[in-house]
């Protein structure tokens with residue numbers, strides 16, 4: 001654990017003063033930020049509010065063993081940005097709930113907030129308040145509030161049989177990165193390290209770095225989500241936090257449909273394949289069940305060229321068509337390369 005003074009030495013009020021002094025300036029639409037009983041924001045005229053909260057728990061969602069405090073902060077905000085993005089809304093404000101043991105070094109709290117503020121700034125999000133409390137282990141809950149035209153916002157429930165299922169980027173990367181971290185690989189200031197004496201071939205080094213970075217510092221696709229919503233392309237949308245299998249199951253349930261995914265169309269990049277091989281895992285399983293890629297999964301009846309052009313024209317990656325929405329009675333199936341079908345199954349689920 002990092003040295004220096006602990007949270008106990010500073011106390012709640014000392015810590016709050018410290019955070020307020022370091023906090024970035026707020027935009028004019030935030031009339032009152034940190035320091036009052038509640039924040040006051042002036043909403044944009046005519047726009048609906050979209051709100052979400054997600055929580056990271058030490059030992060469950062991350063381990064200090066391989067997670068720098070900055071990465072925990074970054075991810076804490078990113079998971080909620082991703083949820084707002086999956087509605088097609090513009091993320092605007094964040095509130096941070098932080099529970100932590102009194103023995104936590106102040107440096108660690110500084111790192112957490114560096115991660116939160118860094119990710120917030122990159123997304124144009126203002127951190128307008130929060131709460132601090134003592135807890136047996138670190139818990140970071142980030143609420144993100146966004147805005148969007150009510151008629152553009154995209155739910156999970158709009159998918160219809162015959163539509164195509166798309167994902168915005170490569171899958172399985174974050175899961176491969178997690179496997180690498182569990183196997184003892186580390187990435188520090190973009191340098192890759194293995195267990196003592198482990199030789200890492202240069203080619204694998206890049207793959208390890210990319211996948212571990214994807215696990216530690218994920219990106220949320222809220223900008224892409226906005227395009228897919230504004231253009232009316234997406235009929236249903238969800239972010240891939242728990243894995244393609246699990247998240248598609250949720251979308252299908254909400255829409256009252258079935259789905260068919262083609263294994264050979266699931267985008268898995270070479271880095272993910274290399275790391276999967278290194279740690280002895282099936283890359284397809286990582287892509288289906290791993291989660292935390294925070295790509296968007298959406299459905300659409302629009303022609304492929306229209307969808308690809310809408311994203312590529314705005315500078316985003318070309319999306320991948322991975323399957324099709326089917327009638328509910330067909331259930332959810334995975335079609336293998338030789339046409340063999342199996343139930344899609346589920347990815348990660350809490351409490352199980």
Ligand SMILES: [Mg+2]
Pocket residue numbers: 082083086238239241
């Ligand atoms: Mg979500």
